[in-house]
Amino acid sequence: MRDKSGIELETYCIVDLDAFRSNLLEIRRWVNNRCIILAVKANAYGHGVVPICREAGSMGIKHFGVATVAEGVAIRRAGIEGEIIVLTPATLGQVEAIVEYDLHPNIVSETFAHALSAEGQRQNKPAACHIEIDTGMGRTGFWFSDAVGDIVQIARLPGLDIAGIFSHFPVADSRDRPDLEFTAVQMERFSGVMKGLNELGITPPLIHFSNSAGILSHPVFGNGVRPGLLAYGLYPSINTKNSVDVTPVLSMHSRVIQLREYPPGTSISYGRTYTTRSREKIVVIRAGYGDGIRRALSNRGFILIRGKRYPIVGRVCMDMTMADVTGGPVELDDSVIILGSGDGGSITAEDHAIWAGTLNYEILTGLSERVMRLYKKGDAIYEASELSQLAQYDES
Numbered sequence: 064m065r066d067k068s069g070i071e072l073e074t075y076c077i078v079d080l081d082a083f084r085s086n087l088l089e090i091r092r093w094v095n096n097r098c099i100i101l102a103v104k105a106n107a108y109g110h111g112v113v114p115i116c117r118e119a120g121s122m123g124i125k126h127f128g129v130a131t132v133a134e135g136v137a138i139r140r141a142g143i144e145g146e147i148i149v150l151t152p153a154t155l156g157q158v159e160a161i162v163e164y165d166l167h168p169n170i171v172s173e174t175f176a177h178a179l180s181a182e183g184q185r186q187n188k189p190a191a192c193h194i195e196i197d198t199g200m201g202r203t204g205f206w207f208s209d210a211v212g213d214i215v216q217i218a219r220l221p222g223l224d225i226a227g228i229f230s231h232f233p234v235a236d237s238r239d240r241p242d243l244e245f246t247a248v249q250m251e252r253f254s255g256v257m258k259g260l261n262e263l264g265i266t267p268p269l270i271h272f273s274n275s276a277g278i279l280s281h282p283v284f285g286n287g288v289r290p291g292l293l294a295y296g297l298y299p300s301i302n303t304k305n306s307v308d309v310t311p312v313l314s315m316h317s318r319v320i321q322l323r324e325y326p327p328g329t330s331i332s333y334g335r336t337y338t339t340r341s342r343e344k345i346v347v348i349r350a351g352y353g354d355g356i357r358r359a360l361s362n363r364g365f366i367l368i369r370g371k372r373y374p375i376v377g378r379v380c381m382d383m384t385m386a387d388v389t390g391g392p393v394e395l396d397d398s399v400i401i402l403g404s405g406d407g408g409s410i411t412a413e414d415h416a417i418w419a420g421t422l423n424y425e426i427l428t429g430l431s432e433r434v435m436r437l438y439k440k441g442d443a444i445y446e447a448s449e450l451s452q453l454a455q456y457d458e459s
Contacts, residue, residue: 064316064437067446072435073349074317077403078110079310079439080118086294086309087122093307094278094288100148100271102291103138104130109355109427110295110313111436114447116143126269128289132157135166142451146226148193150289152203158182167191167226171203176217183222193227193269196256198249200231207252211259218265227269227287228257235276236300250284279303297412297423311411313427314403315355315434319368320383321347322395331385332377337362344389345376348399353381355430356401359419360384368393370406402426 064072091099101124102108107115116127116138125145129135135147149168153161155178161168162182170176170192183190194214195204205213207230218225230253234242253272260266270285275293277283280303296311298304324344331337331345339345348366352358358379365372366386373386373393402410412423419426438445445453 064444066435067449073320074315074354075435075437076109076313076315076430077437077439077444078114079312079314080114081440082296082310083110083115083118083294083312084122086296086312087119087124089307089309090278090288090290090293094273094283097283097285098126098269098271098287099124100126100128100269100287100289101294102128102150102274102289104128104134104150104291105428106432108291108295108424109430111438111447112138113141113143114436114438114450116141117450120145126287128291132160132166132168136160136164139164139166146191148227150193152195159186162186162188162190165191167193169203170194170217171205173213173216176220176223180220180223188222189224190222191224191226193229194225194267196228196230196253198230198252198256199245200233202231204230207256210256211263214260214265215263225265225267227271228260228267229271229285229287229289232272232274232277232281235274235280236303238302246281250281253284275299276303279305279307292424292427295427297427299424311403313430315350315401315430316403317348317350317354317399317401319346319393319395319397319399320349322388322393330377332361332380334378337377342389343387344391344393346373346386346388346393346397347383348386348401349383350399350401350434351380351382351384353431354434355426356384357415357419357421357426357429359421360415364415364418365410367400367403367405367408367410368397370408372408372410 101119103112106112128148128150130151132153135149147166149166152171153168158178179190196210197204198207269287271287272284273288275290276299278288296309325339327339327341329339361378364375373388376387377385412426415426416423
């Protein structure tokens, strides 16, 4: 694979935009055409935020969830229109930028609400916001039993528009009875808050609760949903795999840059954590933890060459990883699949998560920005800068 200047890329990711579109269509079908607030925080879960937003926008999705004001400003400057919701509470010092770039912050305190109202009036721009209700997440938001009174006070502030109200599930992917009961209690609490607000004439246009796990495992509450991982073709846990049929969007590739046979008793890589037990053929690939291969995969994970899995040996380095390919028809410069499928074999983000003792979320969001993302549409491969020239996005 080469970039547009003709330089061969030894390590890169391919983001399949056709698979992404298919996933969004499947989610849209599953939630009966409710409003999709696409989670694009953390560089769209490692997929590249601007191309992902443009692709989603071309399908009519106009709500995007980011984690920080900086993320929101960056995609607004890149020309992304629609509603950009900052799901993590912002600081008071960010209020000016929020109003200037027409971001919709998450309000979790009356102090912030007053600051946003004042800044909206100062800039002579209505300041829209979403308000989070803590129904049991125990993280951010107005506690459910106090929320109605707090929101009534916020609704009275001049220059402030409540565009949405939401909550968040901590255990929606669990099948354990206590967790199922807790999730049901959360929905009852949220329903009670909304009933109280509606009786007082407060009816925000967007009500959203369901993240990917909530979409898959529980009745959808409200008229909006917030898919993240599911849109990128992965499931929050094994418990949530069901009728929503999605395909992983991202694959990661590299190449063999060294191939050598070592005699028994030879130590491999830092720390000498692996020693050859017989004459072994060891390859080096040009990717390491600086690219997103978890160091925890040392002596535990696998890579895929010509459809066959080979074990990672020795410690994963910042820029290189070693594998034992003894007995395999592997040659210098062979293509390597780190994540993805090929020649009848596959390695998934779930595999990496199991080997590293973490979550597939962390695998995707941990992919380094130094690894170029290339975008597949049909049979063509594009760099991110080339996508903006496609008529599909010009017309959206």
